[in-house]
Amino acid sequence: MSVFRVVVLGDRLNSKALVTDVINRACGVPLAEAEHLTRQLDAEGRAIVGLAQTRQDAEVVTARLLGFGLHAMIEANR
Amino acid sequence: MMLNPQVDVVVGESQVLVKCDQSLVDPLRGAVAELASHLDYVQPKRKLMDRMRFEAAQRALLSRLFPPVSVFGPTAQEFDARWGDTLRQELLGAAQRVLASLGDDGTIRYQLAAIDDWIRVLGQTRLLWVQRSEAGDLASEDARLRSAGLFTWLQTELLVALRPELGAATTG
Numbered sequence: 001m002s003v004f005r006v007v008v009l010g011d012r013l014n015s016k017a018l019v020t021d022v023i024n025r026a027c028g029v030p031l032a033e034a035e036h037l038t039r040q041l042d043a044e045g046r047a048i049v050g051l052a053q054t055r056q057d058a059e060v061v062t063a064r065l066l067g068f069g070l071h072a073m074i075e076a077n078r
Numbered sequence: 079m080m081l082n083p084q085v086d087v088v089v090g091e092s093q094v095l096v097k098c099d100q101s102l103v104d105p106l107r108g109a110v111a112e113l114a115s116h117l118d119y120v121q122p123k124r125k126l127m128d129r130m131r132f133e134a135a136q137r138a139l140l141s142r143l144f145p146p147v148s149v150f151g152p153t154a155q156e157f158d159a160r161w162g163d164t165l166r167q168e169l170l171g172a173a174q175r176v177l178a179s180l181g182d183d184g185t186i187r188y189q190l191a192a193i194d195d196w197i198r199v200l201g202q203t204r205l206l207w208v209q210r211s212e213a214g215d216l217a218s219e220d221a222r223l224r225s226a227g228l229f230t231w232l233q234t235e236l237l238v239a240l241r242p243e244l245g246a247a248t249t250g
Contacts (some may be wrong), residue, residue, distance in 0.1 A: 011210035015230055017237050017244040018201065031243065036209060059147075063161045066144050068194075069201035071210060072154050074157070 002051035002077050004058035008037075009071040010045040019070065023049050031066035051077060083216075085232060087239035094193050094240070096186040098232070106232075109171050111127075111176050111179075113203045117170040140166065142205045145249065173199050193240065200233035 008023065016038050023033035027049045041047040049065070049072075052058035058074045065072035085098040103132075115121075116139045122133060144165050146154035172195035188196060204214060205219050207222035214226030238245045 010212040013204060013208060013210045013226065013230070015234050015237075017234055018197070019238055021197075021241060021244055026143070033098070048115065059157055059161065062147050062157070062167060066161075067165055068198055069143075069205075071145050073149075074153065 002053055003062075004052045004055055005048050005075050006050040006061045006065070007046055007073045007075055008041060008049050008065060009073065010041045011071060012068060015044040017044065017068065018068070022065060022070055023047075026068060027048050027061055030044040081230065084152060084219040087236055089190065089239055090142050092190050093192050094186075094236075096236070098184040098186070100182075100184045102232075103180060105225070105228070107180055108176065109203050109206060110177050110199055112206060113199070114170055114177065116206075117166055117173065122195070125219070135192065139205065142209065143147070143169070143202055143237045145210075150221070169198060169202055172196075173203075195235060197233060200229045200236070204229045 006017070006027070019030070019041060020034045020038045023029050023037050024031050027034075029037065029049065036050055037047045050058070050061045052061065055074070062072045064072055083099050083102055085096060085102075088095040097120045109241040116136050121129075121132065140162075144162065147242075148154040150228045175192070175195050179188050181187075186196075208214065208226045212223065212226070213222045214228070214230040216227035216231055218224045218227060
């Protein structure tokens with residue numbers, strides 16, 4: 001079981017196109033799934049975009065997301 | 079800034095050519111230069127009070143650009159210690175390259191492999207004026223929202239030219 005999850009928080013600033021593109025490319029998520037996660041983010045205010053076995057792996061993905069302007073967070077995957 | 083700006087984006091095999099209204103050049107250049115100046119730890123000499131004001135603004139901007147990654151303080155601080163400077167320097171480098179590529183006539187030629195510089199910088203520059211809870215709006219009477227709207231519009235034009243399949247999605 002993955003120990004950490006990477007969560008993106010919704011905002012009003014970033015376009016859906018940008019969010020979808022970044023989740024797709026930075027998290028290695030297929031485009032259709034990235035579109036689904038973007039819709040979920042819009043509806044629920046947050047979406048889990050990745051799971052990681054180590055904190056270091058979670059940090060790498062989180063840093064990529066932050067670099068593109070998304071608000072990403074690391075949570076314990078309980 | 080203008081209400082109906084125009085831009086043409088041509089994506090080639092290895093290069094992206096952008097032609098935007100000449101009237102956008104100064105606003106773009108000024109804003110990205112301001113972002114860069116707040117990311118750069120090497121600063122010109124300032125009087126004490128000016129320096130304190132600038133450093134406070136710099137800290138506030140950095141915390142908007144790279145917000146805490148955890149509600150658990152130590153985890154957020156450890157991430158910041160490991161990644162904070164890298165994120166700051168990468169964005170500074172991107173902003174400097176973006177500035178260097180922006181021609182006086184509104185023409186931009188950029189390597190396709192590095193076009194993420196523009197995507198990142200257009201997005202992050204908006205945080206000079208607005209919070210994440212605010213949407214940019216080209217038609218707003220509020221200059222902050224209008225400026226953010228311009229940068230969102232240009233970022234989206236670039237993105238959709240690069241990846242037409244993203245065209246269906248517009249707002250977040």
